[in-house]
Amino acid sequence: MVGIYDNEMKLEFISKSSNEAFARIAVAAFASQLDPTIEELADIKTAVSEAVTNCIIHGYEDTMGIVKIECKLKDNWIEIQISDSGKGIEDIELAKKPLYTTKANLERSGMGFTIIESFMDEMKVESVPDIGTKITMKKYIATEKNEEDNSIINKHNELDKKSNEQSEIKEGI
Amino acid sequence: MECIYVPKDKQLTLKIEEEIDEYATEKLRRKIDNEITRFLPRKVIFDFSNVTFMDSAGIGMLLGRYKIIKMLGGQLELLNVNKQIEKIFEISGILKIIPLIKNNEENVS
Numbered sequence: 667m668v669g670i671y672d673n674e675m676k677l678e679f680i681s682k683s684s685n686e687a688f689a690r691i692a693v694a695a696f697a698s699q700l701d702p703t704i705e706e707l708a709d710i711k712t713a714v715s716e717a718v719t720n721c722i723i724h725g726y727e728d729t730m731g732i733v734k735i736e737c738k739l740k741d742n743w744i745e746i747q748i749s750d751s752g753k754g755i756e757d758i759e760l761a762k763k764p765l766y767t768t769k770a771n772l773e774r775s776g777m778g779f780t781i782i783e784s785f786m787d788e789m790k791v792e793s794v795p796d797i798g799t800k801i802t803m804k805k806y807i808a809t810e811k812n813e814e815d816n817s818i819i820n821k822h823n824e825l826d827k828k829s830n831e832q833s834e835i836k837e838g839i
Numbered sequence: 840m841e842c843i844y845v846p847k848d849k850q851l852t853l854k855i856e857e858e859i860d861e862y863a864t865e866k867l868r869r870k871i872d873n874e875i876t877r878f879l880p881r882k883v884i885f886d887f888s889n890v891t892f893m894d895s896a897g898i899g900m901l902l903g904r905y906k907i908i909k910m911l912g913g914q915l916e917l918l919n920v921n922k923q924i925e926k927i928f929e930i931s932g933i934l935k936i937i938p939l940i941k942n943n944e945e946n947v948s
Binding site for chain 2 (some may be wrong): 682683686687690696705708710711712715716719720723772773774775776777778781784785
């Protein structure tokens with residue numbers, strides 16, 4: 667399969683919460699090809715953890731199912747799709763609201779979607795009751811190195827200008 | 840999880856070592872509640888120095904512990920939280936009720 671992406675991967679695992687760490691570490695390892703900062707990598711890990719937890723806790727609840735992860739890399743971004751074939755979400759907008767949870771008695775914070783939204787650049791939730799839920803999220807990895815290089819070059823140019831000006835002043839004196 | 844109790848100050852410090860996600864919270868919850876009910880401390884400090892990861896499952900777990908500690912007349916503080924986890928605390932609004940503290944060693948370095 668040759669796609670339009672620079673790289674792709676797929677993962678499937680059963681909906682055991684002991685797989686949460688495996689999922690976020692696997693995705694982070696894949697994403698590291700884009701040379702992200704530690705902070706960007708931590709954002710990705712957190713978002714993956716939230717989405718996978720949703721599949722396990724809400725999608726499959728007390729049943730077992732398969733959680734699927736698909737990742738695509740291109741240029742400076744990664745797209746991560748995390749899906750389940752569980753019970754689905756009836757009202758997606760309501761589910762996305764901060765602090766909204768259907769399981770408050772189990773000490774859920776209701777912050778999952780909010781955290782994904784703030785840590786990733788794009789998030790899309792698609793869900794059909796009794797069919798399943800798919801979360802698609804995208805993160806752009808800042809090409810800070812280029813910006814840094816430019817700022818260093820700019821600084822040098824400024825310094826050159828200053829030293830030129832100073833030497834002109836000295837010459838004037 | 841390391842547990843240090845100072846009877847003089849009725850202060851319980853719990854050093855959390857694991858990555859805090861849904862999977863970890865189940866066990867953590869039980870361990871922490873055991874220690875709290877054992878000592879009935881006036882102040883509980885969760886030491887986050889060795890916590891490298893936490894997601895929203897951790898928020899739910901902490902709020903639950905906060906409620907128990909408050910009910911028992913104590914207070915809760917979080918020590919040495921890393922930047923990433925602090926971002927999660929900020930988003931969740933939990934910092935309005937649970938203060939973050941840094942220990943002196945950290946400040947010196």
